[in-house]
Structures are given as structure tokens and as C-alpha cells.
Amino acid sequence: DGGITQSPKYLFRKEGQNVTLSCEQNLNHDAMYWYRQDPGQGLRLIYYSQIVNDFQKGDIAEGYSVSREKKESFPLTVTSAQKNPTAFYLCASSPDHSGANVLTFGAGSRLTVL
Amino acid sequence: GNSVTQMEGPVTLSEEAFLTINCTYTATGYPSLFWYVQYPGEGLQLLLKATKADDKGSNKGFEATYRKETTSFHLEKGSVQVSDSAVYFCALRGFGNEKLTFGTGTRLTIIP
Numbered sequence: 481d482g483g484i485t486q487s488p489k490y491l492f493r494k495e496g497q498n499v500t501l502s503c504e505q506n507l508n509h510d511a512m513y514w515y516r517q518d519p520g521q522g523l524r525l526i527y528y529s530q531i532v533n534d535f536q537k538g539d540i541a542e543g544y545s546v547s548r549e550k551k552e553s554f555p556l557t558v559t560s561a562q563k564n565p566t567a568f569y570l571c572a573s574s575p576d577h578s579g580a581n582v583l584t585f586g587a588g589s590r591l592t593v594l
Numbered sequence: 595g596n597s598v599t600q601m602e603g604p605v606t607l608s609e610e611a612f613l614t615i616n617c618t619y620t621a622t623g624y625p626s627l628f629w630y631v632q633y634p635g636e637g638l639q640l641l642l643k644a645t646k647a648d649d650k651g652s653n654k655g656f657e658a659t660y661r662k663e664t665t666s667f668h669l670e671k672g673s674v675q676v677s678d679s680a681v682y683f684c685a686l687r688g689f690g691n692e693k694l695t696f697g698t699g700t701r702l703t704i705i706p
Contacts, residue, residue, distance in 0.1 A: 484637075572694075582640050585639070588636070
């Protein structure tokens with residue numbers, strides 16, 4: 481079955497460490513997204529990519545980095561510059577960036593900074 | 595810019611009660627509108643969508659109608675079940691705009 485796989489499901493990090501969250505999709509989708517979810521704030525867009533080797537900042541990109549070297553993969557690195565990284569991170573994809581297309585989400589990765 | 599305003603939760607209802615979760619939006623042009631549902635510990639799943647004015651999206655007994663005159667997309671269900679307990683997100687995506695804008699989510703709890 482096609483879908484999005486995020487790993488790890490749970491991750492603990494010490495302050496000052498970089499961590500990378502994996503996102504892989506086998507849906508042959510062009511567009512991929514990273515969202516951050518905090519209680520009471522809904523989802524906020526971190527980065528998105530419409531095509532391989534291209535990505536754009538979302539609303540809260542500071543302290544994060546991404547790469548899109550392969551169509552199926554869009555890893556997110558949470559750097560030590562991110563001041564409040566504890567959150568639930570969701571990866572999503574869609575066939576392209578047009579408005580009517582539905583986003584398919586992964587199951588999420590919960591990052592806790594100790 | 596685009597924005598979505600959702601009814602604040604949490605909402606607690608008894609089984610078989612009628613559900614309404616309000617959602618209004620601000621956007622230029624003609625956005626597509628969505629309701630997503632998130633079950634505990636999981637990612638989001640599409641519940642229903644509508645892509646033009648007066649369209650009605652429906653799925654699993656839930657319905658929402660795209661009302662351009664009131665810029666609303668309220669979610670309704672006639673008889674809720676315990677299994678409907680989840681967080682519900684209203685969202686919009688502008689035409690030609692790759693960004694999906696979410697509301698803050700409404701936590702729904704159904705008690706037997």
C-alpha cells in the first residue's frame with residue numbers, strides 16, 4: 481500500500497544536539513511538506529518542496545533545515561538553533577501543489593528535548 | 595493572507611448527539627476547503643473536502659457545505675459515536691497556492 485513513513489516515532493534530544501527526522505513516501509508525489517504541531521496552535525508549515533532539489537521556507541523555518549535529493553525522501557533536521565523544538569512533527573505529500581489536491585500525512589514524529 | 599478560524603474546544607457530547615463544529619475562513623479567490631481528523635497519537639487523515647461554492651463534502655456520516663456568502667465550512671454529523679472522538683481540523687488551500695492553512699483544531703470527546 482502506498483503511503484508516508486515517518487521515523488522515528490519518538491525521539492529524545494539533549495539541548496545543543498541536531499536531530500534528523502525521516503520522511504519517505506511511495507506515492508510518487510511531487511510535493512512534500514513538513515508541519516509542526518503544538519497544543520492549541522494547530523499546524524504550522526516549516527518547509528515545503530515542489531520538486532526534487534528545490535524547497536522553500538514556510539512560516540516557521542528558523543532553526544530547521546531540509547533536503548530533497550530524491551523524489552521519495554524529504555528529511556527534516558532540527559538544529560540546535562531551534563529554541564523550542566519539543567513538538568509533534570508531521571510530514572505530508574501531495575501529487576503537486578495545486579489547490580484542490582489533498583495532502584496525505586504520515587503518522588508523525590514526537591520530539592522531546594531533555 | 596489566508597486564515598481559518600475554528601470553534602474552540604474541547605467539545606464533549608453524548609453518543610448519538612448532533613454535532614456541529616464551526617469553521618470560517620478568510621481567503622482571496624476561490625480556495626478549496628478541507629476537514630481533517632486526527633486520532634490519538636496519529637497523523638492527520640482527510641475526512642472530506644469541497645472545491646467550489648455550494649459543494650457538499652461528505653464521508654462517514656459527516657457533512658460540510660462550502661458557503662461562499664458566509665465564508666464558512668461547518669462540519670456536521672447527525673449522530674456521533676464514541677469512535678468519532680478525535681481532533682478535527684478545518685483547512686483551506688488557495689487556488690495555485692501550495693500552502694495548506696489550518697485552523698487550531700477542535701478536540702471532540704464522545705461519551706457513552
